[in-house]
Amino acid sequence: MSYNVEETEGGSLGEPRNADSDTEDAPPLSDEDVRLAATYVNDARNGNRGNFKTDPKSVRLYNLYNEPAFFWTSHMAVGALLSLVLFEDPAVPSIRLDYWITMCVELFCVCLIFSRLAHQGIFSSEKNFWRSKRRLPTLVILLLTLLDMALYVILSELGVTSVRFSRPLRPLLLLCMDRAKQLRGVFKNILLTLPDIITVLTLFLLSVAFFALMALKIFQNRQDLVYYSDGQPYMHNYLDNFFHLYVLVTTANFPDVMMPAFDYNPWFTLFFIIYLIICLYLFMSICLATIYNNFKEHLKEYVEDSVREKQNNLQLAFDILKVETEAGEEELLPRSRWMSLMRTVHPKRLDLEHSLLWDVLAGSNQTGYISKKEFFHVVNLLDMRVLDDKGREPEFQRWFPRCFRSRISRLVRKAVANRFFRYFIDLAVVANAVCIALDQDDAEWFFMVLFILEILLKFYVFGLKKFFRSAMNIFDFILIVAALVINVLELAWKSISNQSGALDFLLVLRLLRLVRLVYAIERFRIVLKTISSIGRSLLTYGAVLFVFFYIFAIIGMEAFAGRITPEPFLTNRSQTRPITCGNPRLNGTQFAMNRYCNNNFNDILHSFVVLFELMVVNQWHVLAEGFVAVTHQAARIYFIIYHLLVVILVLNIFSAFILELFMLEYTVSKEPAERKVSAVVRRITVMGLNEDESAYMDDIEEEEATEDDSEMAAADYVRGGRRPSIRFMLPRGGNKVEELLQKMYEIEREEDDNSF
Amino acid sequence: MSYNVEETEGGSLGEPRNADSDTEDAPPLSDEDVRLAATYVNDARNGNRGNFKTDPKSVRLYNLYNEPAFFWTSHMAVGALLSLVLFEDPAVPSIRLDYWITMCVELFCVCLIFSRLAHQGIFSSEKNFWRSKRRLPTLVILLLTLLDMALYVILSELGVTSVRFSRPLRPLLLLCMDRAKQLRGVFKNILLTLPDIITVLTLFLLSVAFFALMALKIFQNRQDLVYYSDGQPYMHNYLDNFFHLYVLVTTANFPDVMMPAFDYNPWFTLFFIIYLIICLYLFMSICLATIYNNFKEHLKEYVEDSVREKQNNLQLAFDILKVETEAGEEELLPRSRWMSLMRTVHPKRLDLEHSLLWDVLAGSNQTGYISKKEFFHVVNLLDMRVLDDKGREPEFQRWFPRCFRSRISRLVRKAVANRFFRYFIDLAVVANAVCIALDQDDAEWFFMVLFILEILLKFYVFGLKKFFRSAMNIFDFILIVAALVINVLELAWKSISNQSGALDFLLVLRLLRLVRLVYAIERFRIVLKTISSIGRSLLTYGAVLFVFFYIFAIIGMEAFAGRITPEPFLTNRSQTRPITCGNPRLNGTQFAMNRYCNNNFNDILHSFVVLFELMVVNQWHVLAEGFVAVTHQAARIYFIIYHLLVVILVLNIFSAFILELFMLEYTVSKEPAERKVSAVVRRITVMGLNEDESAYMDDIEEEEATEDDSEMAAADYVRGGRRPSIRFMLPRGGNKVEELLQKMYEIEREEDDNSF
The missing domain is CATH 1.20.920 (Histone Acetyltransferase; Chain A)
Incomplete structure (x- = not known):
């Protein structure tokens, strides 16, 4: 932490030495090949299938296709198409638009989506372009929409009111979007679950039909004695019975539909109790079980597919970049090609960072080559944020180093990092909530100042970047800023009129601070973390x-x-x-x-x-x-x-x-701790390249202590005689769902264990 | 099937030859030891822990304790105690009894349960008798009940009305019963799940409390504008808000509690929608997930405990019966001791059956000894029903063999066993249901006769025993007999009065025949089988x-x-x-x-x-x-x-x-088919000793064919030159839940694979 910034930044100056040596290990690749490989790597990262032709023009078109600007334009078009329903008849009254305006927007959106499809058509490598599960439906929906629009215009000009039949199809375009892979996964899962669930539901509906017939037989001869409280006949019509009993399974009409029979003879309740036990408790549980069964199975297939696709892409990239050993036994990736690949994938990053990634992948292997298995970890590695020393130390240390290291400042920093400071703030939150509950609005300003002071102190001690890395801090910050704005507004408002009602709803947001307290308790935090990870x-x-x-x-x-x-x-x-x-x-x-x-x-x-x-x-x-x-x-x-x-x-x-x-x-x-983290993370930790974020709140005191002797203690990993200033931001706490899923089905597990 | 009955029955006459050889292989055991071993085997079968002293008197007392008569008496006492609530104040009006009557019954039941506890005290081997999780609670409940009764009598004699505080404790006696192991398992599971679920529920209740405060703040300033349709103030009291929002999570008051706010301003619905998404959809799902998680874990422990207990009992029995080989390497069970054990466990069975069991356990091993692993399968084997030829052939074949084998009879049998006969009957069931739905009561007699004829024909063709072995047949039979009785009663009733209403409910039972149809469809049958297996x-x-x-x-x-x-x-x-x-x-x-x-x-x-x-x-x-x-x-x-x-x-x-x-x-x-069945069943099948029940409906034609050449084809397993007439009734289709559970947790799986 105490390294001089200039010194470490100079690392990139020392780089040419490596760059020169690049030419030695393998013949350089053409730019086209590198771009193609980079495209495959990006596809692996984003989970795209990317069926594009491999000629340079198509590759460029494909990369253009995946440009955020193009990409978002088409997504916005779908969003605009969907939101048209707000303005079309029957519209939300205050924002109704004439039909020719919405028609124009619709036409424009349809054209945009169509152009996207055409773009795909140019670079696509598939022989049967329309075989794709997404393209043909998209085209059909677009054409139907055009037809529908034309018909509607003609008919409404003729004065005939007609139905816009293409409107219910619009959300299906959402399913056909490029990034809607998970959404499609769920729908596919629903479709695959249908056969099994239909069996159970048929059985269930047959039971309902059976009980409806029974109810008819039981009660139709007792119409004089059993009737609803408003005098209506009770259970006298088969179709009505069916509907009532179907509603009964949803429990929505429960005791009411039973009461006339109950009043007549308490033993008739048995009919309803048996019905509910069979149709509600048994069948509905079986429905859930069947769905869960199927879901689990299909989820597994989905995850396996994703992994396979990712590995295909990486394999393709590797095939371009590899060189074979002299014996022809092994395929390896030389360092020079790695560097040119990375420069294409991440043109904005420094070469130092690229070679750091290389070191992580290569590990103790100093041959200047990595194997395919090692290369396959590139996706995990690229997804990690990289941070240099500048980003890690508090801004104030950089701006006013002397002041920051002064005696008073040190005391303040210790105090803020102390857990009792946190307890004190938590107490203030409780007091604040009590004041709000008791309508003691005067106290609000006091708490306001206190919380603002807390945030400013944290800014000072931990630095802005570190502060805003914690979701909880961001949450706090937004609440305080919002409260400040509202309080000021309220003050201004009150001077104009006395009716502060309109701001009440926003004022209640203050109460959200209480969420902080829940987060402070370990047991609750685990549940909240799980929720936030999903x-x-x-x-x-x-x-x-x-x-x-x-x-x-x-x-x-x-x-x-x-x-x-x-x-x-x-x-x-x-x-x-x-x-x-x-x-x-x-x-x-x-x-x-x-x-x-x-x-x-x-x-x-x-x-x-x-x-x-x-x-x-x-x-x-x-x-x-x-x-x-x-x-x-x-x-x-x-x-x-x-x-x-x-x-x-x-x-x-x-x-x-x-x-x-x-x-x-x-x-x-x-599972044991070392299996919880992926192989890449383990390697980074071993090399001392991790930036442990979870500790930064409590450990400032220890940090102070280690700061002085860090030069002796550290140096786990040394590059070119110096510890590099770059650290990896390891994902904190909760894993991502996708990683969890892959872990669950033990995919790549073997590879993980073998390769490192 | 064509074996002569007398001939096979003679098998037991040939037995003494084996019985004589018993004395050769090991010194005989004393009666006490055999009885002790048999007690352990029975405990293993019933899943008892059986902490009894091993002296002969205690063993006899313990066996007496497990006698069905004693056993059921104590269970009836608990049942009677529980049913007292029907007669005590506040009683069901028509069957109210004076308090001294119920008191006497209660006292009697308490004494019975106490005597059972005392009985246990005599034979128990535990040093600290009251340490048991069941005995002390039982005693405390009994004593409290006595105290409560005394107090109540005294107070009511003094004219003071008092509360019978011991009554809510009664169902806890149910938990302390000997055979309530599964019930205790579920309660233990609930207790173990509590800590985790309490965390989630606390978080959930805090959320409700938080939203209640929010609702108070939002609506308390708008009491003039937002109110219930009956003019009541809306969300104006914190505790009421809490209750309303708690009810809202159960959805019971859903749109109603929202409507006043909705009428005032549609955007207020967002408050309720967000609340429901968080508290209903998220938290309630998490509750289920937490419970499922815990349940799965604890179920596993429960199953493991059961298996361990069973194996402990078998180990104890084996330790008594075993002899060591000369080298002292292996412990083995000699045949003679097996026979004496079985004679004590199943005194009513023939020796032939015992030696057949031995043959199954020993398999191809002809040394006259079985190993411990082989012995441990005894429980599975003893649970299987054994049937001799007499029980397998249709009764009519035995009573009128000539008539049964005549040409006409053969035709009838073929016709009944044909699947079109079943289709025809199914069609009749549908027609019957339609007639009932359309109130065509006259047709009922026709269908009645048809169904009775069907059952009689099945009796003739398959025999009574085989007929009543199928649950579906029993169901049919009961329905038909009930319908017959009802129809006759109705006829008698009508001649007396015209009001047939009282029988309507029972008449509807005819509709239950429709269940048959559902059973006839393969897809539905699987679901129904699962339901019936659980x-x-x-x-x-x-x-x-x-x-x-x-x-x-x-x-x-x-x-x-x-x-x-x-x-x-x-x-x-x-x-x-x-x-x-x-x-x-x-x-x-x-x-x-x-x-x-x-x-x-x-x-x-x-x-x-x-x-x-x-x-x-x-x-x-x-x-x-x-x-x-x-x-x-x-x-x-x-x-x-x-x-x-x-x-x-x-x-x-x-x-x-x-x-x-x-x-x-x-x-x-x-799983592959051969892993689905247990090792014992596999062995029995290999030896040709199984009676395949599932085939008996369809395969009569093939049976006819094989009947003639069975003497050539069979003889998989021959004992003393003859095929024994005894067959094992293998469990059909659905496994028992306990077996499934053990299979799930892969307990004994290894043993299964090694031993055979």
């Missing part, structure tokens, strides 16, 4: 739900939009006039009595809320019956299919995913 | 729930009995007078408006129904608020604890169990 994968499931929601929302809007309108806001509390949600057919229904008028399909936002409510399941039958009342009995089918697909299938797959990941974290945590 | 273990979970239900029901009855009474049965359909369930405090509550008066704790049966409703979760907050209204806010705690324990803990453990078993069935089904 966070990205949760987004994938969010996207899956989004696709289903979008499709069902559009269908729902076509079917139900405008049929239910919210009542004008009721200003009179004791309002007792019956509510009909703008549709006399709803008069007297449970839907209207529960005042569900806002649960409608009048625009996409309301639709999403309704679909979320349907996903939570409770009261879904009341919602369904409301929409049935304003349309037709057949509308029940929409709601039943939604339930089967989203609640039984997707949510159970989500549960299966969480289950599997927790099992995984658990299995990994039980 | 059937017994499901009973264990039923017992676990029973224990929880019982404890909560008794506490609930003490707290809430008599406070809510059902309204007199409403004869007028258009009844609109407000309902108060006999308690004016309920006036206007949701509980009364939904007519939930019958959901009360007035007797144990109603309590169980309410607790089941609470377990299904939907509307549980309405039930809870009803009981809160008639008592106190603190009653909410009862319902929340019930939800945490039963719904979150027990039901999730049940889900974990189902998941694990399905994973298991799946793993086993993927």
Whole structure:
């Protein structure tokens, strides 16, 4: 840590010596070959399949295709296409646009996506370009959209209202996007799970049908004695019975549907209890088990596929770069070609960094060559962040070294790094929360200043870069800045008007500080870490739900939009006039009595809320019956299919995913420590090139101590007589999900053990 | 199959030759030693730990202790004690008994259980008799019960009403029963899971508390604008908020609690959506994952413990019976001792059967000794049913051999065994169901006769024993007999009065025939087989729930009995007078408006129904608020604890169990066929001693063919020049759960592979 910065930076000056020696070990490769190899390495890193022709032009086109700018443009086009639904009829009222505006945007987006497809067509190496599982669907959707637009324009010019049939297809474009690999994986998993789950669901539906017949037989002769409290006949129609019993499995109507029978004869409850035990507790558990079974199996295949693809790409890159030993027995990669590869992959990094990576891969092997197995670790290595000394020491040390090392500063640093400082702040957070709960707004400014002071002190002691590397610190910082802005705004606001209500919602954000406390307790931290490590994968499931929601929302809007309108806001509390949600057919229904008028399909936002409510399941039958009342009995089918697909299938797959990941974290945590980390990380640690981030909060005192004798103690790894100033940022704590998955299925495990 | 019966029965006459040779191979053991060894073998079979002294008197006492008569008496005593709650105040109205009667029965039961404990005390070998995890609790419960009874009698004689505090402890006696090992296993599993799940639940409850505070802050300043439809203030009290949000995680009050905020401003729905995503979808999945994780781990320990105990018992038995080889290298079991052991274990079986078992264990090893490993398979072997020729051939063949073998009979048999016969019957079942659905009661007699004819034909062709060995046949038979009885009764009934309503419920049982059809389809049969193979273990979970239900029901009855009474049965359909369930405090509550008066704790049966409703979760907050209204806010705690324990803990453990078993069935089904069956079964099959039951329905035609040349083809295994007439009944299809579990954890797998 005490190395002079200039000295270590000079490392790159000493580099030419190595660069000169590059020419000795193997004939240099042409630029095209290096670029091709770099493309393969990048594909391996990003998990692309990349079926491109290998001629230089195609390679350049392919690299262009993967340029972030191009890449994001096409993704934005899909996003814009999807968000059009906000503005198209039935639109969110305040932002409705005329149809020719949305049409123009749509046309533009379709053209963009099409051009992307055409771009692919130029460099693609596949003989049958349209065989791909993604390209043909994309094209069909685009063409259907164009046809639909043309038809709609013609018909609406003729004054005929028509349905935009291509709109439910839009989210499928999301599936065809380049980076939606995980999303496609989940959908493939759903498709593969279908056959098994259909068997169980058929059996389940047969049971429901059977019990519906039984209920009919039991109660149809007792219509005089058993009836609903409003006098309606009880269980007198087979199709109604089926629907009631289906709803019963979701438990949404539970004691209510049983009560008339219970009032008549308590033993009739047995019918419902047996039904629930069989259809709810048994069949629904079996559904979850079947889905979990399938999910696990297919997840394994998915992970194996990804790994195979990655290795294929690396193999291709290696085949370009390799030289054979004289005996022809072994294929090796010479150092010179490594350097030129890295200069193409990471043109902005220093040569020093490239040769450091080489040293990590080569390890104790000083021949100037690495084997294929060693080369295959390049992906793990490239994904690690590299940091030099400048980035590691607190900024203030660099800017005011004398002041930073003064006696007072040292005391302050010790105090801030002490755990009691943390305890004190935690206590302040609790006190703050209590004040908020008791509406003691005056104290807020005091806490504000305290927390700002805390953050400033941390800036000083740990440095900005280090501070912002911890997610918890960023969270703290955002909260404080937001609170500061809000408090100032509130002050300004109050001087204008007295109504501070609009800011209440944001003020509550202060309460989020409490999350800090939870994070301070070890037992809780583990759970939170697991949650955060699966966070990205949760987004994938969010996207899956989004696709289903979008499709069902559009269908729902076509079917139900405008049929239910919210009542004008009721200003009179004791309002007792019956509510009909703008549709006399709803008069007297449970839907209207529960005042569900806002649960409608009048625009996409309301639709999403309704679909979320349907996903939570409770009261879904009341919602369904409301929409049935304003349309037709057949509308029940929409709601039943939604339930089967989203609640039984997707949510159970989500549960299966969480289950599997927790099992995984658990299995990994039980393994011996040295197996937990990958071979590359182990090597880096052995060489002393790691920057241990987890320790930086507590260990400033020890750091002080070691700082003075570091020159003696360190030097685990010396390059050119000097310890290089570059360190690897090892991933802290939680592994990434993908790594965990690969570990789970023990892929590459053998290789890991053999190669190092 | 064509062997002469007398001839094969003569096998036992040839036995003395072997019995004589017994004396040669080893000195005979004393009766006491053999009895001790037999006791150990029986313990291994039943999974008892059996800590008894090894002196002859204690062994005899221990065997007496395990006698079914003694055993069942004590179990009946516990059952009687538990069922007392039906008759004690608050009793089921029609069967209420005076308290001195129930007291006498209770005293008697307590004495019985105590005597059982004393019996144990005599033979027990444990130094610290009360250290056992079961005995001390049992004694404490018994003593508390006696104290409670004395107190209650004294107090009620003094005219003071008191609480029977020992009643909630009764179900714990169920846990202390001798055969309740699986039940104890589940409870132990629950206890071991607690620490982990408490971490997650604390985090979850903290989140709820946090969101409750947020809701308070958001809505308390908007009380003029946001309120419930009945004008009540919205989210204005912290404890109420907490309860509402807790209920929201169970989804029971979902869209309703959100609607006022939704009506005010649609963006407020985000608060609820975020809350549900975090607390419902994330935390509840994590709960399941944590429980599944723990469950799997502890299940493994449980299975390992069971296996270790079994092997300990077998080791002890073997140590008594063994002789050492001259070199002292190996310990072996001689044939003579095997025979005397078996005569004690199974005194009713023939010696021929014992020596057949020996042959299976010894296999090709003809030395007259078996090794320890071979001996350890004795438990699997003893659990198999053994059947001689007499039991295998159709009874009619034995009674009327000539008639059975006649030409017409042969035709009938072929026809019945043909698959088209089965299709025809299946078709009739469908037709029958349709007729029932359409109320065509006249057709019932026709189908009745058809199905009776079918059963009679099957009796004739397959024989009674074979017929009743299939669960599906028994099911058919019971349905038909029940239907016959009901139809006759109905006929008699109709001639007396016209009101056939009381029999409707039973008539519907006819519909159960439809289950047959499901069983006929291969895909469904697999699911049903899995369900039936876990059937017994499901009973264990039923017992676990029973224990929880019982404890909560008794506490609930003490707290809430008599406070809510059902309204007199409403004869007028258009009844609109407000309902108060006999308690004016309920006036206007949701509980009364939904007519939930019958959901009360007035007797144990109603309590169980309410607790089941609470377990299904939907509307549980309405039930809870009803009981809160008639008592106190603190009653909410009862319902929340019930939800945490039963719904979150027990039901999730049940889900974990189902998941694990399905994973298991799946793993086993993927293994190669020869690994699926145990070593013993493989051996039996190789020796041709198996009776393949699964084939008997379809293969009668082939059977006919092979019958004639069986004398040439068979003779896989010949004993004393003749094929023995005894066959083993191999378990069909589904393995037992315990075997599956042992297989899963690969216990004894190595041994299996080595020994044979």
